[in-house]
Amino acid sequence: VKTFLKIYEQQNELKGIKDLLSKEIKIRKEAQDNLEIKIAERTKELVLKNEELEMKNHELQQFSWVVSHDLNEPIRKIQIFIKIIKELYLADDAKAVDYVDRTIKSAERMQTLITDLLAYSRLSSQVKPEMTDLNVVLQEVLSDFDYLIERKNATVKTSELPTIDSIPSQLRQVFQNLIGNALKFSGNSEHPLIEITSELISNKAFNSPVSPDGKFCRIIVKDNGIGFDEIYLDRIFIIFQSLNDRQSYEGTGIGLAIAKKIIEKHNGLITAKSQIGKGASFIIVLPLKYE
Ligand SMILES: Nc1ncnc2c1ncn2[C@@H]1O[C@H](COP(=O)(O)OP(=O)(O)O)[C@@H](O)[C@H]1O
Ligand SMILES: [Mg+2]
Incomplete structure (x- = not known):
């Protein structure tokens, strides 16, 4: 009887452990399921964000291309006309020539800046190697x-x-x-x-x-x-x-x-x-x- 009792007790104990373990497993599984759902959600979010980013990037490139392209024309005009003014009307005025020369230099600098920006924004367009x-x-x-x-x-x-x-x-x-x-x-x-x-x-x-x-x-x-x-x-x-x-x-x-x-x-x-x-x-x- 004593042994029986002991076995019975042990069985009970084992059952307790088993229940505990299944509970634990259930909790972990739920946690894992939750985690997987969360990961899936986050991945979806990331993909969306990425697409959004790519679109923004594209827009930005488009924007800088248009801006630099459209700025080129007026700056060219400024350069041409200021040179004409200098040659035709300012020949004897040293001070005016100096100012105009500095204006021309600034316009040139702006022109390089625009050309370089244009080159930079053009880089993203697809070309074949x-x-x-x-x-x-x-x-x-x-x-x-x-x-x-x-x-x-x-x-x-x-x-x-x-x-x-x-x-x-x-x-x-x-x-x-x-x-x-x-x-x-x-x-x-x-x-x-x-x-x-x-x-x-x-x-x-x-x-x-x-x-x-x-x-x-x-x-x-x-x-x-x-x-x-x-x-x-x-x-x-x-x-x-x-x-x-x-x-x-x-x-x-x-x-x-x-x-x-x-x-x-x-x-x-x-x-x-x-x-x-x-x-x-x-x-x-x-x-x-x-x-
Ligand atoms: N060969 C070089 N020797 C020394 N410094 C350099 C050299 N190349 C580039 N640099 C430095 O790196 C900076 C950035 O170069 P870059 O992008 O070509 O601009 P930029 O030539 O218009 O100044 C330069 O302004 C300069 O300070
Ligand atoms: Mg350089």
Whole structure:
């Protein structure tokens, strides 16, 4: 009887535990169900928000395109007429000529700003990549700069660049910005030197080892100009940001933002290395195949 009683007690105890466990399981399951419902709700919310964001983004691009496009026309007129006024009516008035010259300069600055903004907002439109011989792209850019290169007494050394699957007009913009900067920020150097080198590398990383059959290339645009402090590295790739005063170095601060946007669209990387007074190197990593 004693043993029976014990077994009975034990059974009861077990039943208690079992009940407790099923209760616990039920609670957990409910919690999990709730959680899943919540996750589903949140995901739906996120998807909606994302769509909304994409639409806003598109609108914004449209807006900046229209604004910069429409601003171009009046500013061109201002430039033309003010030049006419200067030449026809102000020839003997030095003070008036000075004011008009400053107006012309401001209008020119505005024009570059608008052109750059236009280029920036155009980046989001879809274009098809094609096999692009970067040597050709680079030569085109260099020939656009040949006057400035000569005036600055600069030497440009180029090495063999690869042919990659990319959007040529966009990579032209990247080279234009980087080489334009290298020339602009050459400082008082008597012999500005710009070197463009390229090598194939095995993976998408700035410090990837060189590899003759690598699927990426690393292109470096190096100058011996004024350089900059690397603590500001992030800043220079942000639109409208400049580390130098606009009096000494004209510009809009859009060039590197455009370059970064383009390189990222090509699924690549861009960074820079520099020290004040010791030149700057801009390093680009690009996949040979666009995807
Ligand atoms: N090669 C360079 N050497 C030194 N500083 C540079 C160089 N390239 C860019 N920078 C710095 O980064 C800033 C942003 O460059 P960018 O976007 O091209 O604008 P912008 O040329 O209109 O000033 C420049 O104003 C300058 O301070
Ligand atoms: Mg620039």
